[in-house]
Amino acid sequence: MSVLVTGGAGYIGSHTVAELRSAGEDVVVVDNLTTGHRKAVLDELRVPFYQCDIRDKQQIIEILQKHAVDAVVHFAANSLVGESVENPLKYYDNNVAGTEKLLEAMVEADVLSIVFSSTAAVYGLPERMPIREDDIKEPLNPYGDTKLAIERMFRFAHDAYGLSSASLRYFNAAGAHRTLPIGEDHRPESHLIPIVLQVALGQRSAISVYGDDYETEDGTCIRDYIHVSDLASAHRLAVNYLRSHESGVHAFNLGNGNGFSVREVIDVARKVTGHPIPEVVAPRRAGDPPQLVADASRAREVLGWQPAFPALEDIVLDAWNWHKEHPRGYED
Ligand SMILES: NC(=O)c1ccc[n+]([C@@H]2O[C@H](COP(=O)([O-])OP(=O)(O)OC[C@H]3O[C@@H](n4cnc5c(N)ncnc54)[C@H](O)[C@@H]3O)[C@@H](O)[C@H]2O)c1
Numbered sequence: 001m002s003v004l005v006t007g008g009a010g011y012i013g014s015h016t017v018a019e020l021r022s023a024g025e026d027v028v029v030v031d032n033l034t035t036g037h038r039k040a041v042l043d044e045l046r047v048p049f050y051q052c053d054i055r056d057k058q059q060i061i062e063i064l065q066k067h068a069v070d071a072v073v074h075f076a077a078n079s080l081v082g083e084s085v086e087n088p089l090k091y092y093d094n095n096v097a098g099t100e101k102l103l104e105a106m107v108e109a110d111v112l113s114i115v116f117s118s119t120a121a122v123y124g125l126p127e128r129m130p131i132r133e134d135d136i137k138e139p140l141n142p143y144g145d146t147k148l149a150i151e152r153m154f155r156f157a158h159d160a161y162g163l164s165s166a167s168l169r170y171f172n173a174a175g176a177h178r179t180l181p182i183g184e185d186h187r188p189e190s191h192l193i194p195i196v197l198q199v200a201l202g203q204r205s206a207i208s209v210y211g212d213d214y215e216t217e218d219g220t221c222i223r224d225y226i227h228v229s230d231l232a233s234a235h236r237l238a239v240n241y242l243r244s245h246e247s248g249v250h251a252f253n254l255g256n257g258n259g260f261s262v263r264e265v266i267d268v269a270r271k272v273t274g275h276p277i278p279e280v281v282a283p284r285r286a287g288d289p290p291q292l293v294a295d296a297s298r299a300r301e302v303l304g305w306q307p308a309f310p311a312l313e314d315i316v317l318d319a320w321n322w323h324k325e326h327p328r329g330y331e332d
Pocket residue numbers: 006007008009010011012013030031032033034035036037052053054055074075076077078079094098117118119120169170171172173174186
C-alpha cells in the first residue's frame with residue numbers, strides 16, 4: 001500500500017511527505033511544479049516523483065494502480081487569496097475542475113480515501129471566534145469558495161461512490177522543518193512571515209502592513225499561525241483515521257487557537273532576528289477577513305492531534321533558520 005501525495009513538491013506537501021516517510025509509509029508524489037520545487041522532495045526520502053498534472057486522468061489512474069495506492073493526500077491547488085480575486089477562473093479551473101478529475105481517476109481505480117487541504121478561508125466573516133467546523137461558511141474570496149465547493153463535492157461523492165474524506169481546514173501555515181532542508185519558497189512570496197524575514201535578510205527594505213484600520217486592537221488583521229510540521233502530523237493521523245473507520249465525510253480545523261495581529265508577528269520577528277524590520281502602512285488587500293482563529297478541539301479529540309510547536313516564537317525561529325540558511329530558497 002502507498003499514499004499518493006498531490007502537490008508533494010510544495011511547501012506543506014513536502015513536509016507531509018517527510019512525515020509520512022518517517023512513519024514508514026510508502027509514498028508517491030505527483031506535482032506539475034507550477035509553484036513547487038523538485039528539490040523539495042528530498043532524494044534521501046526515496047520517493048517516486050511524477051511531474052504530472054492532477055487533471056491528467058489516465059496518468060493518475062496508472063500511478064494509482066502501479067503503486068497500489070490506498071489513500072490520497074491532496075495539496076495540489078492554487079492558494080493565493082489576492083490572486084484569486086484578480087483571476088478567479090484560474091482557481092475554479094485548477095482547484096475545482098482539477099479535484100473533480102482527480103476524483104474521477106480515484107473512483108475508476110477504486111481508491112476511495114482522500115485527505116484534503118482545505119482552509120480557514122471557507123468561513124468568510126465568522127460570527128464568533130474561535131471558529132468551529134460547523135460554523136457558517138460564506139467565503140469572501142474565490143480561493144475560499146473553490147475549497148468549499150470541493151468539500152461539497154466530497155459529500156455527494158461519498159453518497160454516490162463511498163468516497164471517504166477528511167478536509168483539513170488549515171489556518172496560517174508557517175515555519176520550516178527542524179532537521180531536514182525543506183521550508184517555504186513561494187514565488188512570488190505573498191505570505192506575511194517569509195516576507196517579514198526577507199526584510200530581516202536585507203532582501204526587501206520594509207514590510208507593507210495591509211491595512212491598519214480593521215476593527216482589531218491594533219487595527220491590523222489577526223491570524224492563527226500553525227507550524228508546518230504540525231500540519232504534516234495531522235495529515236498522517238487523518239490518513240490512518242480514514243483507513244481505520246467506516247467511510248465518512250469529515251472536516252477538521254487545524255490551528256493553535258491563538259490569534260496574532262500583523263504587528264504582533266512583526267514584533268516577534270524583530271525579537272527573533274534582532275533586526276529592526278521597518279514597516280509601512282499600505283491599503284487593505286482585497287478578500288482579507290479581519291480575524292481568523294481556530295477552535296481545533298475536534299482534531300485533538302477525534303484524531304488525537306497534538307501540535308508540537310505551538311509557540312509563535314518557535315514557528316518564526318524555525319522559518320528564520322530556513323531563510324538564513326537558504327536565502328534564495330531551493331536555488332541554494
Ligand atoms: N500555506 C498556507 O498557509 C495554506 C493555508 C490553508 C490551506 N492551504 C492549502 O494547502 C495546500 C498546499 O499549500 P502550499 O502553501 O504548500 O502551496 P504550494 O504552492 O507550495 O504547493 C502546491 C503544490 O501543488 C502543485 N500543483 C498545483 N496545481 C497542480 C496541478 N494541477 N497538478 C499537479 N500539481 C499541482 C504545485 O506545483 C505545488 O507544488 C494548497 O491546497 C493550499 O490551498 C495552504
